[in-house]
Amino acid sequence: MSKGSWWWLPFGTKTWVLRTKTDVDTKFKDVAWMDEVKNELIEIVDFLKNSKKYKDLWAKIPKWVLLYGPPGSGKTLLARAVAWEAWVPFFSASWSEFMEMLVGMWAAKVRELFKKAKAAQPAIIFIDEIDSIGKKRWGWVTWWHQEQEQTLNQILTEMDGFDKDSNVVVIAATNRPDTLDSALLRSGRFDRKVMVGRPTLEERKLILEYHAKQKKFGKKIDFDPLSRRTSGMVGADLANIINEAALKAAKDNRKKIDEKDLEYALEKIVMWPEKKIKTLKEQERNIVTYHELGHAVTAYYLEHADPVEKISIVSRGQALWVTRMMPEEDSYLSSKVKFLDEMVTLLWWRAAEEVFFWKGHITTWASNDFERVTKIAHNMILKYGMDEDLGTLVYYDADKGDYTPFKPFSEKTSEIIDKKIRWLVEEAYKKAIELIKDNKKLIEAMAELLLEKEYISRDEFEKMMKEPKKIKERIEEIKKQDQKRSEEKKESKKSKKSK
Numbered sequence: 001m002s003k004g005s006w007w008w009l010p011f012g013t014k015t016w017v018l019r020t021k022t023d024v025d026t027k028f029k030d031v032a033w034m035d036e037v038k039n040e041l042i043e044i045v046d047f048l049k050n051s052k053k054y055k056d057l058w059a060k061i062p063k064w065v066l067l068y069g070p071p072g073s074g075k076t077l078l079a080r081a082v083a084w085e086a087w088v089p090f091f092s093a094s095w096s097e098f099m100e101m102l103v104g105m106w107a108a109k110v111r112e113l114f115k116k117a118k119a120a121q122p123a124i125i126f127i128d129e130i131d132s133i134g135k136k137r138w139g140w141v142t143w144w145h146q147e148q149e150q151t152l153n154q155i156l157t158e159m160d161g162f163d164k165d166s167n168v169v170v171i172a173a174t175n176r177p178d179t180l181d182s183a184l185l186r187s188g189r190f191d192r193k194v195m196v197g198r199p200t201l202e203e204r205k206l207i208l209e210y211h212a213k214q215k216k217f218g219k220k221i222d223f224d225p226l227s228r229r230t231s232g233m234v235g236a237d238l239a240n241i242i243n244e245a246a247l248k249a250a251k252d253n254r255k256k257i258d259e260k261d262l263e264y265a266l267e268k269i270v271m272w273p274e275k276k277i278k279t280l281k282e283q284e285r286n287i288v289t290y291h292e293l294g295h296a297v298t299a300y301y302l303e304h305a306d307p308v309e310k311i312s313i314v315s316r317g318q319a320l321w322v323t324r325m326m327p328e329e330d331s332y333l334s335s336k337v338k339f340l341d342e343m344v345t346l347l348w349w350r351a352a353e354e355v356f357f358w359k360g361h362i363t364t365w366a367s368n369d370f371e372r373v374t375k376i377a378h379n380m381i382l383k384y385g386m387d388e389d390l391g392t393l394v395y396y397d398a399d400k401g402d403y404t405p406f407k408p409f410s411e412k413t414s415e416i417i418d419k420k421i422r423w424l425v426e427e428a429y430k431k432a433i434e435l436i437k438d439n440k441k442l443i444e445a446m447a448e449l450l451l452e453k454e455y456i457s458r459d460e461f462e463k464m465m466k467e468p469k470k471i472k473e474r475i476e477e478i479k480k481q482d483q484k485r486s487e488e489k490k491e492s493k494k495s496k497k498s499k
Contacts, residue, residue, distance in 0.1 A: 026080040033203040034074065040194045041065070041082050044169055048086035048122045051167055062191035064170050068177040069196035072236030075173040078196065079126040082171065091117050091125040107154040114158045122167035130172040131179050156183055198234055201227055207235050211242040218256035226262060229309060241265045267310070287363060288313050289447045290356050294348030297443060298435050300465055302341040312455040336386045339376050343428035344435070346373045351432040355440065377424040387420055445471040452478050
């Protein structure tokens with residue numbers, strides 16, 4: 001087989017590519033941070049390498065493996081690693097490529113793919129986006145559904161029709177396993193289902209260090225702080241951070257990457273690039289400043305709120321301002337006290353409008369915060385059973401995303417639910433008002449600093465909260481620095497003119 005050769009079907013549509021052994025250069029050590037996932041796939045590699053010892057014991061190795069998880073988590077990377085470790089041909093296909101306008105062509109492509117794979121065995125077929133054709137079947141019938149069902153039936157036939165002596169393993173990937181047809185997922189077909197989840201704190205550090213090895217850094221970087229600030233990110237996001245840092249260093253004509261480049265890359269990916277053109281008027285900048293400081297100050301005083309990472313009133317992407325709050329450690333469960341503190345943090349803005357501005361000046365800025373607060377209160381009462389009076393009953397329909405359409409409870413219970421939700425929001429709002437009034441002078445001083453500087457880092461914010469008397473000193477320092485810069489610019493312009 002020639003390197004990277006394409007198989008062509010009679011009707012002239014390029015369907016999939018066969019990668020030979022030398023094409024696939026990804027090894028298990030390149031995905032070393034996925035130890036648990038890798039252990040699930042080692043048996044597949046061993047089967048393709050040493051199939052005889054399994055057949056002698058009549059052991060049936062899973063030949064259909066489903067990798068599922070969020071986009072960018074490394075499903076394709078793992079499939080390539082399995083192909084390299086087993087050292088076998090690797091058929092790569094996206095299931096959306098099988099869709100044709102011609103009737104009957106979808107199923108024909110499936111038959112042809114499996115025929116070629118059996119001819120090249122031992123081999124691996126990697127099918128990406130299997131949910132695009134393997135979705136749950138519905139009752140109604142259209143041309144599209146008929147063709148999809150035919151194709152799905154052909155896949156199911158191939159699953160059950162594998163020869164006993166066949167050395168072909170199919171690895172499929174999807175971001176949405178919940179949409180797959182139950183016939184695909186039953187035992188005997190996708191026998192092995194492997195979740196490729198988001199990396200943990202330790203795994204994120206390993207991923208960052210792995211990608212950093214391929215780049216030039218000015219000094220040894222400790223990636224522990226960066227890994228803590230990237231909670232929830234997948235491997236593709238972390239690789240992008242390192243790459244964006246390298247792009248920034250190259251753009252500035254520097255030979256080495258430093259910590260400032262990593263900070264820039266993280267902010268660009270999480271909060272979008274800064275807008276150079278100022279879009280806010282002076283009055284709006286004042287409003288936005290109090291808004292962002294409000295989230296930060298309440299989060300500082302509330303025990304269970306996520307700490308502030310950065311406060312900025314510079315426009316980024318579609319956002320006119322950003323306050324970034326990141327958890328200090330990975331969390332997989334949320335508690336009632338955390339929800340309550342989050343509600344207080346979100347309701348700060350409307351409370352700030354009431355305290356710092358006259359009531360006729362209430363704006364639309366807090367609309368998104370209201371939506372999030374209402375959703376949290378709804379979920380606490382309807383979904384998570386976090387009310388003592390209503391108990392651990394669920395008044396929520398997962399399919400509809402709200403109250404069940406035919407309420408299995410009385411109108412009196414419905415009134416109690418409404419009152420409970422309103423009470424939660426009102427109590428959170430009262431707490432936000434109290435926090436503002438207790439820290440009014442401090443917030444006003446910090447607002448002056450934020451308007452002057454446009455952003456405040458976490459370290460600087462926490463220092464000011466502990467030593468509020470030094471805020472004015474910091475403002476004077478920034479003004480002197482700005483004045484010095486403007487004078488230097490004027491002198492440089494004069495020297496250019498004289499030359």
